[in-house]
Amino acid sequence: MKEKRYIMMVGAVDDQLSQVRASLTETMNQKNVITQWILSRDGIDAIGKVDNQKFDAMIIDAEAPRVLNADFLNGIGRHRNTNDCNIFVMSTQDQEQLHPNLQKYAFLQKPLQTEILLQGLSEALSQNLKPSMVEKFSVDVRVINALIKATMMVCQNYGLDQVDMEKPTPKLLELPWQGQSGAYLDIRSQVFSGGLILSFEKNVFLKIVSEMLGEPFTEIKPEISDAIGEISNIILGNAKSEFTSYGVEMTLPKILSLGQTIDQPAGSVSMLITFGTPMGKFFLEIIAHPRK
Template sequence: MVYMVFEQRKDMKLRKNILIVDNNCELEQLVREPILKQFKDSGVSPVLIRAKDGAEAAIKSENQKFDMVLIDTEVPRLMDGGFVYGLHTYKNTQDAELLVVSTKDPSELPDSLQHCKFFKKPVSPAELINAMVAVLNAEHHGDVKPQAAAATAAAATKYAVDVRVINAVIKATTNVLAQFGVTDVKMDKAGPKSPHDPLMGEVSSVVDIQSQAFQGYLSVSFDKGSYLEVVSVMLMEEQTELNADNQDAVGEINNIIFGNAKAEISNFGVKMTVPRVILGANQSVPCAQGSAGMLIPFSTAKGKFYINVVALPVAKAA
């Protein structure tokens, strides 16, 4: 056991990586010295790594596993991207203890930040540091965090979501819709969704994607209102109903979206299939047990559309 190893080898330390998402260095400066001092003569070696915004946090979490994530919710590009919405599904942060510092009330935060250790600004330095020390000490002595225990009991598989792919698809979707004159797109609160539930939309397109960090699929689904809004511009004629003449346009729309996204995604070593079209409401995409899903809803002036991300389970190495 890990604890027994530390009893036998005092010179060996257990490295604990802490990601601090903090654009002005205040949090890092607040906790760095006290945390390092607290564990100077212990069996734990805290390693503090800072990200200046949500995008940089996503990149850093692609390349390194973190045991704790400390977030200031005021940092740029945090709430408008995929990072904050899937912290407990990404491979390198899914077991991390989450601490959040915010001027907002807990009820105003996304669902993914609801079950965290919350600190209202202005934060008490002693309270924050004590919470971090308690987490690191608990992990050192082998306590199992509730979310990790639940995940282990649920399945013997793990999965990972490549947030860069999600962000690339979001960017491509909004850019393409803007080209068609749909400029009032608003991203609503994303959250987990069962991958076995039907797609939310009446016309959808699905692509399979695979990389070293991700195996699964993405879909873009339009409801009737948002789809007719886009296709009316494409066909240069007002469309009021879904019919055989305008349903084929979904393939063209999503080919453009995923084509634009592919230019960026290919830089990440991601393989993507040709989009396949699914017509009709309440359609499902079969996936294995143990898969994980995330739904990112958007609204336009005339309807809604959805980006659905499903990560397939990756078996543990023997």
């Protein structure tokens, strides 16, 4: 017999959310789970609907009408039917610009990265399923978002004024990491176990190092090759406040050599997020280990 999971969407459903809805339905069907979507046009409509149904996940468009209504802001996380609900907030604004009551939830920047929302919803809806139904991998969307946010902020602070994130794509672990300068660290949270590779193409790395050290560099020389470790530490330091609340543990960054591959447990999978700049590209590779 199939289990059922209820999801509320507060705000309009555009093409991206329709894609997430279709993909999630297919993903959860493979786990013998039916997904039921309830649409709410605004915050007040949502409050009325949670009186009659318990929800497993909720997506809130921060720009939807009456989301800033006091009844919605104060009640949505405390209501008996949503107090243990997994809530995702999406907005064109930065997370710090949102109402404080919305900042505590998993945040997704618009335009939406559909793969990240899909992973977060799949993880949320897989909680408390029978063991045979539980997904093999667990990715904490909050950790990924914190990494993306901190990486973009640090790179912009060091001279990369224009940074555009491309669509995340799967990556074969047998392939070497991207770029000419990279670092790896193990990362673990309450629901995530895996690794992270941060890497840069030559010109992007040289631009950041030149800004950091206050002198121009045109080649990756031995005296600056280990700066990738310092860049990684700065990024992780900026994400530390969010990581701490998620129970994240990390190792120190390990500098990678060109063409190096990282041994991972059998069955691990990898997602590559590419960032474009006028100087070239840099990359976040997030590796998920299978659950034991």
